[in-house]
Amino acid sequence: MFKEMDIGSLDIGDFLAIGAIFAATDSVCTLQVLHQDETPLLYSLVFGEGVVNDATSIVLFNAIQSFDLSDINFRIALKSIGKFFYLFSASTMLGVFVGLASAYIIKTLYFGRHSTDREFALMMLMAYLSYILAELFYLSGILTVFFCGIVMSHYTWHNVTESSRVTTKHTFATLSFVAETFIFLYVGMDALDISTWRVNDRPRTSLMVSSILLALVMAGRAAFVFPLSYLANLSNKSSSENISFREQIIIWWAGLMRGAVSMALAYKKFSRLGQTELRKNAVMITSTITIVLFSTVVFGIMTKPLIRVLLPHPKITTSMLSEASTPKSSTMPFLGSADNSFDDNLGAAHRPSSIRELLATPTHTVHRYWRKFDNAFMRPVFGGRGFVPFVPGSPTERSEHNLLHKESSESDVCNF
Structure with missing residues (x-):
């Protein structure tokens, strides 16, 4: 079909790269509308797919780029698949290793215990170390940093003092907002790049390519979401855990948006030193810009009207909406532990009830066994919530001591 449009010669490697480019989704819009208290399962599915999807598409793109697919055969295809799984598994293990190392170092070394600057710097440098090691070993830096961040949020973040936690949380939230704003500005400025559109002397061709690619994205998304949701419903023992058809439509819709990752991969594949001299390269880049902006x-x-139609919900106050959309409400539930009454009492007012019940009483066997293994073997060594070593005079210990003293006093009064 592309040959009939006279956009240039595209080989099998180009088509596979295009598939990897448009596999990267951007589900931020849907997450801003969904409420995790009302639909915890749907929110978890959309959130979980969104955080892993971009990293997986980048790993797949790098695996495709590492082979000469002009003369593909079964052996090359098998090596490409093996390369993908190697990059994915090795990057994951490296990120987990660096995250555990950071937790152990901060838990055992006390030279920076009373210094917010040193604790914050050590956490940031350890995360950056994971990226440096990934690039040094030719692995996926974004995937390594992602899993390193998960481990650090589960262990390392709880080993520092309260002031360091607050500083870390707000600093990275600010950096994330600035980076996201810069990315959207960059995408908008690329859309106004006259040189790219000048090489593509036929805007109609670019529009046709964009329409075809967008239709393929929607069809491929449907072929992925609905069959897998059907299989997931068959495997569920409880009907309350099934994914309804309306929720399947929302999951399908959440993965239709494309963002900065698709733009970056398109420029990496179809540009040479920032210049799009070939006509096919200009067409693919302008088509990617069109799809990103349109989606x-x-x-x-x-998104918001669609979710309101598919999932009608009772009226929610403005304070509840702001509480549900804050970064803390979407990240803190994943850091919880059922065995720590102190933190559960402090965070009970901030966590949605359905998420809190899900964390307190794991329903799935894998989740329950992981809790037992984590509390018995991992947290005593690497720290985490409820396993932070006692350091006299630290802000965290003072707050915990005051709270426990207050609770004991209230208990004595009640007993009296």
């Missing part, structure tokens, strides 16, 4: 603006605007 972000049009699909993003339609």
Whole structure:
């Protein structure tokens, strides 16, 4: 079909790269509308797919780029698949290793215990170390940093003092907001790059390619979401855990938006030193820009009305909406532990009830066994919530001591 449009010669490697480019989704718009208290399962599915999807597409893209696919055969295809799984598993293990190392170092070394600057710097440098090691060993830096961040949020973050936690949380939230804003500005400026559109002397061709690619994205998304949701419902023992058809539509819709990752991969594949001299390269880049802008603006605007129609919910106050959309409400539930009454009492007012019940009483066997293993073997060594070593005079210990003293006093009064 692309040959009939006269956009240049595209080989099998180009088509596979295009598939990896448009496999990266951007589900931020849907997550801003969904409420994790009302639909915890749906929110977890969309959130979980979104955080892993970009890293997986980058690993797949790098695996495709590492082979000459002009003359593909079964052996090359098998090596490409093996390369993908090697990059994915090795990057994951490296990120977990660096995250555990950071937790153990901060838990055992006390030279920076009373210094917020040193604790914050050590956490940031250890995360950066995971990226440096990934690049040194030719692995996926983004995947390594992602899993390193998961481990650090589960163990390392709880080993520092309260002031360091607050500083870390707000600093990275600010950096994330600035980076996201810069990315959107960069995408908008690329859309105004006259040189790229000048090489593509036929805007109609770019529009046709964009329409075809967008239709393929929607069809491929449907072929992925609905069959897997059907199989997941068959494997569920309880009907309350089934994914309804309306929720399947929302999951399908959440993965239609494309963002900065697709733009970056398109430029990496179809540009040479920042210049798009070949016509096919210009067409693919302008088509990617068109899809990113169209899906972000049009699909993003339609997301909230669509979810309101598919999932009608009772009226929610403005304070509840702001509470549900804050970064803390979407991240703190994943850091909880059922065995720590102190932190559960402090965070009970901030966690949605359904998420809190899900964390307190794991329903799935894998989750329950992981809790037991984590509390018995991992947290005593690497720290974490409820396993932080006692350091006299630290802000965290003073707050815990005051709270426990207050609770004991209230208990004595009640007994009296």
